[in-house]
Amino acid sequence: MALWGGRFASGPADSVAALSRSVDFDWRLASYDIKVNLVHLDGLVSAGVIATGNGEVIRAGLKALGAEILGGKFSYDDSDEDVHSAIERGLIAKIGAIGGALRAGRSRNDLVVTDFKLYLIDHLLEIASLTTSLIEAFNEQSLANVEVFAPGFTHLQHAQPIVFGHELAKHSQALLRDLDRIGDWLVRNSISPLGAGALSGSGLQPNPESSGETLGFDGVVANSIDAVSDRDFAAEALFVMAMLGVHLSRIGEEFTLWSTNEFSWVEIADAYSTGSSIMPQKKNPDIAELARGKSGRLVGNLTALLTTLKGLPFAYNRDLQEDKEPVFDSVETLLVLLPALTGMVATAKFRTENISSGAHSGFALATEVADYLAKKSVPFAQAHEAAGECVKVCEQTKRELHELTDEQLAAIHPELKSDLREFLTVSGAIASRTSSLGTSIPSVTAQIAELKNATQEAKQWISNEVERFSGMMKP
Secondary structure, three states: OOOOOOOOOOOOOHHHHHHHOOHHHHHHHHHHHHHHHHHHHHHHHHOOOOOHHHHHHHHHHHHHHHHHHHOOOOOOOOOOOOHHHHHHHHHHHHHOHHHHHHHOOOOHHHHHHHHHHHHHHHHHHHHHHHHHHHHHHHHHHHHHOOOOEEEEEEOOEEEEEEEHHHHHHHHHHHHHHHHHHHHHHHHHHOEEOOOOOOOOOOOOOOOHHHHHHHHOOOEEOOOHHHHHHOOHHHHHHHHHHHHHHHHHHHHHHHHHHHOOOOOOOEEOOHHHOEOOOOOOOOOEOHHHHHHHHHHHHHHHHHHHHHHHHOOOOOOOOHHHHHHHHHHHHHHHHHHHHHHHHHHHHHHOEEOHHHHHHOOOOOOOOHHHHHHHHHOOOOOHHHHHHHHHHHHHHHHHHOOOHHHOOHHHHHHHOOOOOHHHHHHOOHHHHHHOOOOOOOOOHHHHHHHHHHHHHHHHHHHHHHHHHHHHOOOOOOO
16 A cells, blocks of 8 residues: 555556565564554544544554454555555555544654664563573573683683683673663663654644653654654664674684684583584584674674665655664574574583693793792883793793793792792682682682672663563554
């Protein structure tokens, strides 16, 4: 059903209709469109534009249509251009021509952006909830590995020994920032564009504040032109999802590396692995690899929308039809990826003996030599140079740092004494990192406790927001 055409001598060419058609993807907004239309109807009745009796007929028709949409009994057909035309067609078919009265005082321009915001609020909260489950899986694995020593890496080279629980907990920290970004997004974008009309507001809807409050928004967009042309909220949501995707990709990369024979640090459960069609021995970390791979489309979706928005003049332009598919794709990618990745992390079995076996290798304790000298008031530049000289001698003589003789130590620096060996242990090095962000066992244990508290707070916040916006899917 076309929502325009009175001034045209003919309908659009078939090619134009095909190009303009968006209902195949924007049908995802159907239940939100029902909700927004019900609120819009309330405004029209309050303003006297639609008589109370007619309003009740339209309201009943919208609610019945909404129930049919949720039940899969009503959907779009080949005649529909978009979700809005499909719903108007269904409403008029149900209650007659009076259904067309609902179009007064609104445009598809303000209607679609309101629908779209509600969709994103709903689905970003769902993504946030799934992310908390992944954080909880990491918190539990971190706590289980809080006394496991491991080599820490920079540049994928052995650096310094750490607690492996500290290694795992870093992912919880990054994912909590993703939740913070979703919260920030909601604060910034919980403002209603309904009532902006095509671009100038509406004389038939004088109270957009009431409509916005009913929909759960905190306020109303201050400028009607901005209201219909703003897609910052969509681009920002895509950034939030892309950043989350980057974090999931890094998790995938680490688990892929750790599951190799060369590392042999983790065994991924069979339920979260796949095999080869030709090599029967293979057990592939496909979930980890898909987490790594799907980040590319999340970043790509952000880039696509930013490119679309660049250079657009303000007020509505048809280019903005291209805002939805990247968002839908990113949302649906995360909704299927997060549960699988959470299951993989939660069921992973870490081979702690293999993890700990390399904690001292690669001269990972060289910094302890420099710190030892620094505590003796040797300028750190000199201490660093001496520690490097110790490594050089070890490489030349095929021995470890603690195997250097007293004579060799003294030749490198006069302050290097035999008691240095007391500090050249993995446990000693880890125990010395006692600051709040350090890798000592007490520090990591405290960090995990704080992570658990932060996760519970996030879950409560998400629950409160879901309750606040509850009922959006049901007219």
